[in-house]
Amino acid sequence: MTFIKSKTFITDNFLLQTEIAETLYHTYAKDLPIIDYHNHLSARKIAENEPVRNITEVWLDGDHYKWRGMRANGVEEKYITGTATLEERFNKWAETVPYTVRNPLFHWTQLELKRYFNVDDILQSSTAKAIYKKANTVLENKTPAQLLEDMKVEVVCTTDDPTDNLKYHKQIKEKGNFYTKVLPTFRADELFFINKKEFSNYIQKLGVSANLEINTLANFLKAIDKRIHFFNTNGCRLSDFGIGAALRMVDYTLEGVSLIFDKKLKENKLTINEIDEYRSFLFVYLGKKYHEYNWVQQYHLGPIRNNNTLLLDQVGTDAGVDSIGDYPMAEFMSKLFNTLNSTNQLAKAICYNLNPSQNEVFATMMGNFQSSDCPGKMQWGSGWWFLDQKDGMEKQLNTLSNMGLLSRFVGMLTDSRSFLSFPRHEYFRRVLCNLIANDVVNGLVPNDMEFLGKMISDICYQNAVNYFNFEN
Template sequence: MNSTHFITDNFLLQTETAEILYHTYAKDLPIIDYHNHLSAKDIAENKPVRNITKAWLNGDHYKWRGMRANGIDEKYITGATTLEERFNKWAETVPYTLRNPLFHWTHLELKRYFDIDDVLQPSTAKAIYNKANAVLENKTPAQLLEDMKVEVVCTTDDPTDDLKYHKEISENGNFYTKVLPTFRADELFFINKEKFLNYIQKLATSVNFEINTLGDFLKAIDERIKYFNDQGCKLSDFGVGEALRIVDFTKEDVARIFDNKLKGSELTTNEIDKYRSFLFIYLGKKYHKYDWVQQYHLGPIRNNNSRLVDQVGLDAGVDSIGDFPMAEFMSKLFNTLNSTNQLAKTITYNLNPSQNEVFATMMGNFQNSDCPGKMQWGSGWWFLDQKDGMEKQLNTLSNMGLLSRFVGMLTDSRSFLSFPRHEYFRRILCTLLGDDVKQGLIPNDIDFLGKMVQDICYHNAVNYFKFDQ
């Protein structure tokens, strides 16, 4: 492959209007990344990254899947080979990712963090590896975030986390980026799993009292939510990948079900659904009380390749799009909370693109005057986090809701090198609007469109999450 660069100043920008909107209004805005899986520990410890393989390939399921599709042996993906060997196998794969978003992301990251214009491939791998490592030798994760003007990152944290590193970052006072926790409640819902009893013990340890009843369990949850709130938390999250239902229950039913689980009893499907329904509503009311934004990531089918999971462990990169029904679950949950005026600001993300309109229209049912865009249908997520997926999300949101009130992009990433994805989104947004102007579909009012772009890319998120408070 010809190694001349293609990430030009006007990459993806197809019209003069798009160029003006991006370069004048979007390009220099700070970044609010309100959902990711970055390590607060790595930020707090403030040690140089040193090696691009660690920064790029550790835990990156997108790259792992690309390498597997290219026939790369697993030992070079998740095995114990050297860092340079793993990098070289990724470089071998990159030319074959053409038209996959990995190709664009890879070269945006090389350009923005390392000023590298060459296309990554075997013939350029050695020089790129050495140049990137020379930069990373003295770059900490915090500095990488500052280089990209990342004002806020919201990590994803278990309710039992002591948030030690978040506190260290906050107390340090020398970091450009504000690092806030997010209350990820998934483990609370796994009453159908053997590991639930161990998790209850872990939760009990975190609150320093025994959990013997449903009342104890709820008291522990309340304490952990307050603790997270005291550490600056402004969001919750949920991401269990399976069919979900809201069914009728009584609190007495749930107390009995919880007690039976603690005694080691097997639960029926109906009992599991009753427990989860209760917990969804209980947590939703708590999120409303604390003025948090609740997030729901819905639709993956996880751990499909059991042989690879056995070999590599969980998060092996063998999850995919599920086809679970979601409309009734969302309707019942949001309507129940809304009926008592306890529905928090909410963002939903769907993984199955056939449900775009389902999610977009569901959110419109519960908008009100609490704030503009209270109910958000979120950015293209996971497998939909690419040019086509983003364009479809933006177009569907425009058709079914108010694009101008959208809170914009997030990385959902474990990598400190992933923040050019915000640039990718901004260029796609500006091109979309530029094309509309060219076709005469919207007025050619640059000031108005520029403000809209700035709101979507930055200001809407600041106002929605209240990060400045």
């Protein structure tokens, strides 16, 4: 059955509502390379350099956006994360797509089909078989590295645990024949989970990776130092943090934290305040190390995770049952950044909020700690997760314009596990160009195409080049 008859939905001027928008996009944004400074791509798959072969594996596996859409459409879990065949799962997604109209999934789906497979037909049950066959024919000869090159992705920064041996990042660099530079990111979440029973096992794992027995706080910090140095040697220029929880900065002493750490190693239960003391200390300690190495620190703040425990038990973590939380964040950011800034050890930082009600909170907080170290040192990050769609992007761009300097913004990222997600940069660029063009039409900014074009090129590409120091 055909629900939607229109073809060529993704035209050259998709989302561009005026001639000025068309000029800004096609002249200044369209052909720029991509720097994707935060994603969850597999370095192993890039290093192995094998053809992708099947669209379901590269497009649906791990994509909790699509999983949530299918669940909302009443699709059985076996067709989402379960035992159904690859084609059956693809068909169920195709069946769902017409029902995603006005959800960003509809735009992303058609944009990705157009850019990677030159498909104009709307994906739905009646077109699924032909699109599945065409996409797999293309993917038979496409490796992940080639898919990245096709989208002109110059840099991807993966998300990596401190214990990772970075084996595949090394292989990619040693091969030296990839268009895309693949760099690790130091994702420190597990270091903070002192409240979990698995923490002691993780400490042992960290010790093995650092070739150091961790039996004291001092050795724990030595292990962290060694891992940060190791990551830096292998091209890392960013850290990340993304625990979904209420966060507090409290007073602590080194002696007190040392006793708390010892208490945990003895498998004794910690109080809430002891956990906060430990975390507060670690936030500051890591922040100073990031400054020492001239890294950019990232903070993804605001999700409430694993809400549906029944599905979590069935599927595992990252099951697609996370949502927007309502944690207070201003005091945490203020105390952390002020502590680091007071000793001139505040590294560049990007903070992302998941709760849109905190847009102005985040935008104004980052403005408190700007300095002459570099333009836009403290960044309020792009619309993240549930907010990385047209409405969320426009709200983020407008609030940033009102509270800071849009012209110094480092732009978009995918935050994706899919090698087919990079048209999201195009989506952002079109939204940006249309927004600026509307300001011109409404007489809010000068009709100076060269000036505005330079601003757009900076936001889409050049600001990121200047900000991240990938060449160092």
